[in-house]
Amino acid sequence: VEVILSSSKHIDKSSDYRFIEPWLGTGLLTSKGKKWQSRRKMLTPAFHFKILEDFIEVFNLHSSKFVTNLKPNANGELFNIFPSITLCTLDIILETAMGTRINAQDKPDSDYVKAVYKIGEIIQVRQCRPWLHPNILFKLFGYAKEHDECLRILHGFSYDTIRQRRHEYEMKKQKEESNEKEEDIFVGKRKRLAFLDLLLEYSEEGSNLTDEDIREEVDTFMFEGHDTTAAAINWTIYLLGSHPKFQEKVHEELDSIFGDSDRPATSGDLRDMKYLECCIKESLRLFPSVPIMAREITEDAHIDNYTIPKGTTALITTYRLHRDEKQFPDPEEFIPDRFSPDYPIKRHPYAYIPFSAGPRNCIGQKFAVMEEKIVLSSFFRNYRVESTVKREDLLLRGELILRPEDGNFVKLFPRK
Numbered sequence: 001v002e003v004i005l006s007s008s009k010h011i012d013k014s015s016d017y018r019f020i021e022p023w024l025g026t027g028l029l030t031s032k033g034k035k036w037q038s039r040r041k042m043l044t045p046a047f048h049f050k051i052l053e054d055f056i057e058v059f060n061l062h063s064s065k066f067v068t069n070l071k072p073n074a075n076g077e078l079f080n081i082f083p084s085i086t087l088c089t090l091d092i093i094l095e096t097a098m099g100t101r102i103n104a105q106d107k108p109d110s111d112y113v114k115a116v117y118k119i120g121e122i123i124q125v126r127q128c129r130p131w132l133h134p135n136i137l138f139k140l141f142g143y144a145k146e147h148d149e150c151l152r153i154l155h156g157f158s159y160d161t162i163r164q165r166r167h168e169y170e171m172k173k174q175k176e177e178s179n180e181k182e183e184d185i186f187v188g189k190r191k192r193l194a195f196l197d198l199l200l201e202y203s204e205e206g207s208n209l210t211d212e213d214i215r216e217e218v219d220t221f222m223f224e225g226h227d228t229t230a231a232a233i234n235w236t237i238y239l240l241g242s243h244p245k246f247q248e249k250v251h252e253e254l255d256s257i258f259g260d261s262d263r264p265a266t267s268g269d270l271r272d273m274k275y276l277e278c279c280i281k282e283s284l285r286l287f288p289s290v291p292i293m294a295r296e297i298t299e300d301a302h303i304d305n306y307t308i309p310k311g312t313t314a315l316i317t318t319y320r321l322h323r324d325e326k327q328f329p330d331p332e333e334f335i336p337d338r339f340s341p342d343y344p345i346k347r348h349p350y351a352y353i354p355f356s357a358g359p360r361n362c363i364g365q366k367f368a369v370m371e372e373k374i375v376l377s378s379f380f381r382n383y384r385v386e387s388t389v390k391r392e393d394l395l396l397r398g399e400l401i402l403r404p405e406d407g408n409f410v411k412l413f414p415r416k
């Protein structure tokens with residue numbers, strides 16, 4: 001894993017990613033060679049801590065909605081919490097990536113929300129069934145029509161938003177040039193830039209990004225930044241719901257930070273959520289949101305005495321890697337303390353890679369952990385959860401993202 005991931009040569013994704021391309025084009029996740037290099041360089045500053053800090057307000061806002069909407073379920077009766085989590089992370093990524101609010105948590109039936117879920121489903125189905133790979137059969141089996149309808153809705157929404165923001169951006173610039181008082185035309189009460197606005201700025205500063213270039217990147221964030229975090233939040237809730245003692249420690253930590261207050265979380269609070277962070281990391285070990293990655297070996301690679309020839313597809317199964325007994329004794333056990341600084345067993349640097357590693361690692365890693373901490377702390381400040389499915393009965397669906405096959409049925413109880 002280290003030989004492949006640490007290399008600056010084996011950075012091209014394999015052809016397994018081609019079915020996401022109609023939606024994402026060749027944005028950061030799927031692009032190759034020079035295009036990837038220049039985009040990665042351009043986008044890295046957009047994930048600077050100072051920019052992410054500005055998103056805390058968005059994370060808090062939608063987490064609060066998530067907690068409020070769960071209230072009717074906090075009566076100890078069994079319900080599936082997974083859909084509520086995905087709608088919350090969808091609201092968050094829509095506002096941070098595009099600067100738009102569609103309130104998916106209140107309106108899960110909007111065309112855009114439905115298209116995001118439907119296209120994800122179709123891509124997964126196509127990837128797993130080789131007979132659907134050729135376009136002609138994809139069409140004949142009746143999937144292409146629905147797929148293309150989803151694309152029409154998704155791309156239409158992205159282009160409309162880009163055009164509108166470009167227009168706003170130009171108006172703002174004209175005003176600034178004519179020294180008029182700057183008006184707030186961005187989302188929220190004060191100026192907060194979404195990733196899309198940053199791309200428009202880079203474009204104006206000489207990167208010359210077309211609307212299509214911007215659309216690829218914004219759609220990539222929509223895809224990579226929504227299902228991944230939803231799955232990760234879900235697994236932490238599931239595992240803490242199965243381990244009441246660890247959940248109690250999370251409650252204690254949150255009570256020591258927030259007391260009885262309902263105030264939103266700050267970046268200082270996030271730094272103090274040390275035990276919650278261990279739980280998040282251990283959940284991503286057992287259930288990595290991206291369970292498998294694939295690279296195309298572009299020149300012969302050497303691993304010990306073996307040569308992996310150019311043209312080979314290398315699959316990295318993170319799910320399996322994270323269960324190496326030498327690195328993680330009792331690998332199936334949920335032990336958050338594995339990630340505490342005092343834990344005595346040292347691991348190989350490539351033994352734990354939920355966000356991949358090396359030059360093509362996840363650009364959104366810090367964003368994801370901040371988001372997870374805010375959504376989960378909001379949840380555990382308000383609720384105690386009991387998981388009802390035993391680990392041995394748990395069915396996993398490991399495609400692009402590692403999800404529970406049948407949702408996540410839990411019992412919820414108010415803490416206050």
Ligand code: HEM
Nearest residue numbers: 028029224225228229232289290293355356362363364368
């Ligand atoms: C818990 C949440 C997340 C996990 C576990 C995760 C994991 C990963 C992994 C494993 C990769 C490498 C994929 C591969 O090589 O095929 C990746 C790439 C990527 N992720 Fe994430 N991700 C998460 C959240 C996010 C978020 C929130 C964003 C954006 C806001 C994001 C944006 C990206 C992008 C753009 C890439 C492609 C990077 C490149 O190729 O240069 N991810 N992520």
